Amino acid sequence: MVTNTEKDLKVDAATLVHRILVVDPERCVGCEICESTCSMVHDDLFNPMNSRIHRVRIEPIINSCISCVSCFEPECITACPLSAITKNAETGILEVDQQKCDGCGACVRACPYGAVTVHTKNKKAIMCDMCESTPEGEPQCVEYCPKGAIFVKEIDPSVNEDRLVTIANFIKEGFPQPPEGEILN
Amino acid sequence: MVEAYTQVCVRINLTTGEIKKEKLSQEFCKNYIGGYGFVTKILWDECPTGIDPFDPRNPFIMAIGPFPGTIVPTSSKYCVGAKAPLSDRIGFGISSGSCGAQMRRTGIDMLILTGKAPEPVFIFFDDDAIKIIPCKETLWGKDIWFTEDEIRNMYGDQRISVMGIGPAGEKLAKLACITNDRARQVGRTGLGAVMGSKHVKALAFRGTKPIKVAKPEEFMIKAKELIQLANGKDTLKYRDLGTPINVMKFNDLGVLPTKNFQTGYWDKADAISGETIDEKWVVKKTGCSQCPIACDHLCGTKPDDPDWPNVVSSIDFESIYAIGSVCLIDHFPAIIKAVELCDKLGIDTMTGGTTLGFAFEAYEKGFITKEMLGDNPVYKNGLQWGDYKAMVQLVEDMCYRSTPAGDLLADGSRDAAKKLGGDTWKFSQDIKGLGIPGYELKGLTTASIGFAVSLRGACHLRSGSYGYDMKKTFDRKTYDQADKRGAALAGQEAFMAVIDSLVVCKFTRGIYHRGLPEIAEVYEMVTGIPMTGDEMEMAGHRIHDLAKCFNIREAKAAGIKPIDEDTLPWRNFNEPNLDGPTKGWKNDEVGFKKAIVEYYLARGWDERGYPTEKTLKERGLDFVVGKL
Numbered sequence: 001m002v003t004n005t006e007k008d009l010k011v012d013a014a015t016l017v018h019r020i021l022v023v024d025p026e027r028c029v030g031c032e033i034c035e036s037t038c039s040m041v042h043d044d045l046f047n048p049m050n051s052r053i054h055r056v057r058i059e060p061i062i063n064s065c066i067s068c069v070s071c072f073e074p075e076c077i078t079a080c081p082l083s084a085i086t087k088n089a090e091t092g093i094l095e096v097d098q099q100k101c102d103g104c105g106a107c108v109r110a111c112p113y114g115a116v117t118v119h120t121k122n123k124k125a126i127m128c129d130m131c132e133s134t135p136e137g138e139p140q141c142v143e144y145c146p147k148g149a150i151f152v153k154e155i156d157p158s159v160n161e162d163r164l165v166t167i168a169n170f171i172k173e174g175f176p177q178p179p180e181g182e183i184l185n
Numbered sequence: 186m187v188e189a190y191t192q193v194c195v196r197i198n199l200t201t202g203e204i205k206k207e208k209l210s211q212e213f214c215k216n217y218i219g220g221y222g223f224v225t226k227i228l229w230d231e232c233p234t235g236i237d238p239f240d241p242r243n244p245f246i247m248a249i250g251p252f253p254g255t256i257v258p259t260s261s262k263y264c265v266g267a268k269a270p271l272s273d274r275i276g277f278g279i280s281s282g283s284c285g286a287q288m289r290r291t292g293i294d295m296l297i298l299t300g301k302a303p304e305p306v307f308i309f310f311d312d313d314a315i316k317i318i319p320c321k322e323t324l325w326g327k328d329i330w331f332t333e334d335e336i337r338n339m340y341g342d343q344r345i346s347v348m349g350i351g352p353a354g355e356k357l358a359k360l361a362c363i364t365n366d367r368a369r370q371v372g373r374t375g376l377g378a379v380m381g382s383k384h385v386k387a388l389a390f391r392g393t394k395p396i397k398v399a400k401p402e403e404f405m406i407k408a409k410e411l412i413q414l415a416n417g418k419d420t421l422k423y424r425d426l427g428t429p430i431n432v433m434k435f436n437d438l439g440v441l442p443t444k445n446f447q448t449g450y451w452d453k454a455d456a457i458s459g460e461t462i463d464e465k466w467v468v469k470k471t472g473c474s475q476c477p478i479a480c481d482h483l484c485g486t487k488p489d490d491p492d493w494p495n496v497v498s499s500i501d502f503e504s505i506y507a508i509g510s511v512c513l514i515d516h517f518p519a520i521i522k523a524v525e526l527c528d529k530l531g532i533d534t535m536t537g538g539t540t541l542g543f544a545f546e547a548y549e550k551g552f553i554t555k556e557m558l559g560d561n562p563v564y565k566n567g568l569q570w571g572d573y574k575a576m577v578q579l580v581e582d583m584c585y586r587s588t589p590a591g592d593l594l595a596d597g598s599r600d601a602a603k604k605l606g607g608d609t610w611k612f613s614q615d616i617k618g619l620g621i622p623g624y625e626l627k628g629l630t631t632a633s634i635g636f637a638v639s640l641r642g643a644c645h646l647r648s649g650s651y652g653y654d655m656k657k658t659f660d661r662k663t664y665d666q667a668d669k670r671g672a673a674l675a676g677q678e679a680f681m682a683v684i685d686s687l688v689v690c691k692f693t694r695g696i697y698h699r700g701l702p703e704i705a706e707v708y709e710m711v712t713g714i715p716m717t718g719d720e721m722e723m724a725g726h727r728i729h730d731l732a733k734c735f736n737i738r739e740a741k742a743a744g745i746k747p748i749d750e751d752t753l754p755w756r757n758f759n760e761p762n763l764d765g766p767t768k769g770w771k772n773d774e775v776g777f778k779k780a781i782v783e784y785y786l787a788r789g790w791d792e793r794g795y796p797t798e799k800t801l802k803e804r805g806l807d808f809v810v811g812k813l
Contacts, residue, residue: 029470029471029472029476029479030471030472031472031473031474031475031476031477031479032283032286032474032475033256033412033475033477036254036255036256036475037256039395040256040401040405041405043395044397044401045395045396045397046254046255046256046395046396046397046398047290047393047394047395047396048344049393050395057343057471059367060367060469060483060497061468061469061471061483061485061497063469063471120393120395121395143409144256144408144409144412146258146412146413146415146416146477146478146479147416147477147479
């Protein structure tokens with residue numbers, strides 16, 4: 001049996017990619033369905049307070065969503081007084097040790113993107129896990145987003161880059177268009 | 186076990202500050218569904234007959250249905266009700282945005298406000314805590330957009346939902362609406378003024394409670410299907426050009442209300458058409474909470490606009506016809522600005538717009554004078570048809586009641602006509618006090634019946650009656666097949682009453698391809714309460730009939746025969762359309778009256794429009810028997 005650490009060592013650094021969610025603000029209409037879906041697939045309850053993706057609306061016309069962007073040097077890790085957060089080297093997902101985390105919220109304050117929250121019920125830090133902890137295994141907000149505005153994007157974990165720049169570059173690059181004749185927006 | 190519904194009703198006596206919580210029974214939830222149904226039952230039970238709508242005893246009710254907080258498409262809606270200032274009959278209105286979902290998350294299904302607060306307040310529902318907070322210094326007198334931002338800033342939480350009134354509501358303008366999320370309104374029937382009469386500036390909600398559904402796995406599969414359908418061809422119209430696509434369609438049919446409903450055709454309609462707006466003015470389409478459609482076409486004026494640079498407001502067809510073609514305004518930035526003022530300062534763009542149309546005509550005919558308009562230089566030419574600067578100023582004057590004309594018009598065209606006297610009543614284009622929506626009824630006979638019998642006053646949303654004319658199911662010039670028209674409307678009314686009780690958006694009515702049985706299945710998945718399509722339809726009839734009984738009771742108390750209220754404005758019977766495809770058309774009064782009676786009979790009512798005892802009993806309204 002291969003342990004996580006062994007698996008990590010076997011990863012070929014040159015081809016390794018991490019995945020994050022990037023939202024096309026042109027397409028996002030701010031409907032919050034991603035938030036509801038996120039909470040449902042993780043907890044079997046609808047509650048946007050416990051969503052790992054967060055709608056951002058700046059009136060009057062800006063809509064987007066943000067979730068964990070797997071920072072090169074995550075400030076949540078540095079901030080956590082209990083060393084409860086680690087970054088999975090293979091997937092890039094920030095993992096919270098359920099035993100260690102006491103819900104102090106230091107990570108919430110440290111995250112520059114507002115992508116971390118503390119679960120209202122079990123009081124543990126939560127952040128996007130690309131739905132790895134759910135039965136579906138793949139990001140469900142992407143599946144349910146009515147406008148097809150949420151995209152799974154690959155990033156190079158070896159590049160030290162501000163994620164605002166990363167996201168800006170993705171947006172500049174543009175997103176695949178919906179099929180001909182299908183007006184989503 | 187009931188899920189989704191919290192079965193909690195909160196009662197607040199504003200005079201004493203007393204707050205009580207009650208449990209709503211499962212039976213009540215099933216029989217009246219939510220929203221419109223809840224509101225109607227409470228009004229029947231608790232609104233004293235014949236009171237002034239501004240009487241502290243008039244209950245101001247806010248209710249949601251089973252779906253808010255779930256991902257049923259367009260579920261975050263709420264319904265507000267009270268005896269209506271504009272009509273003196275049943276008043277209810279529906280809005281969307283984030284309030285419905287936030288109210289559910291605070292754990293409340295229905296809210297009933299009575300009495301009158303000793304000073305201006307807003308009420309904050311912060312999960313289980315309910316705080317009545319004085320706001321004379323902070324919010325009273327301010328516009329609604331400011332109020333919304335300010336309440337969010339007070340608590341440092343941008344997720345708080347706020348529904349509030351503007352200066353118009355505070356000043357008891359009968360046109361007053363309630364605005365939430367900037368661009369969403371409970372527009373019709375003047376309910377903002379009822380809030381004002383109770384000294385309630387705003388209701389704010391912050392809920393953190395989760396919502397459980399009865400059958401989560403089944404539900405998530407169904408919800409995904411519905412979300413996709415809500416993005417398919419059934420809603421294409423609303424997502425693409427939006428409802429403004431109607432402008433040219435209606436103009437081509439000769440049913441675009443023009444020049445205060447003198448005709449159904451406007452040669453300048455292209456300036457305000459969906460196509461033009463899409464090309465020149467739409468800056469973003471956004472959606473309400475849990476809405477896959479995102480119909481909200483935000484339009485912006487240009488940064489170099491000489492009059493109103495960088496104004497963004499939410500534009501739909503009903504605002505365009507009322508402020509545009511009815512007033513002969515073809516300068517689009519003026520419409521964007523006028524809608525912004527209406528939304529911010531708090532009046533309904535529909536009855537507001539038709540009242541503006543009335544004002545233009547009343548000025549032309551000498552009933553409104555230059556003196557009444559005040560000394561603002563913008564009125565140097567008075568109020569000439571199409572004078573867009575004067576129109577925008579008049580909207581502001583109405584919201585603040587700041588001039589004699591503004592004060593007069595703030596209560597709608599029907600009240601204004603009563604005060605102006607003379608023949609002005611002949612061109613007040615209202616039914617039961619509400620301005621007629623964007624359908625020129627002289628060219629749409631089935632719609633003329635549907636609008637006339639609408640319980641809250643002129644309304645296109647009670648039965649979608651216009652569809653029968655536009656799709657050529659019935660002849661739109663005559664009143665033939667009156668019995669079939671009546672039956673069709675009666676069925677649609679039940680369906681719409683269910684939609685308004687659930688409360689979901691009418692734009693999603695087409696995604697349930699199997700109709701009410703399918704909606705009942707979703708209801709059951711969410712709530713766990715057994716429900717069939719037939720039961721749902723019966724609930725729709727029950728709710729509609731009970732609302733009718735409320736109106737009969739009020740009409741009788743006012744000494745009016747209910748049938749006399751189900752009619753059209755004088756112009757519709759007497760002044761044919763002036764030009765366009767429906768030139769020379771008017772509503773045939775004899776045929777119309779016959780059709781109204783046929784409609785009554787199709788509903789199971791008698792020829793006076795009273796539900797029969799048999800009908801009442803069949804529909805579970807035994808408690809009404811003998812009370813009419």
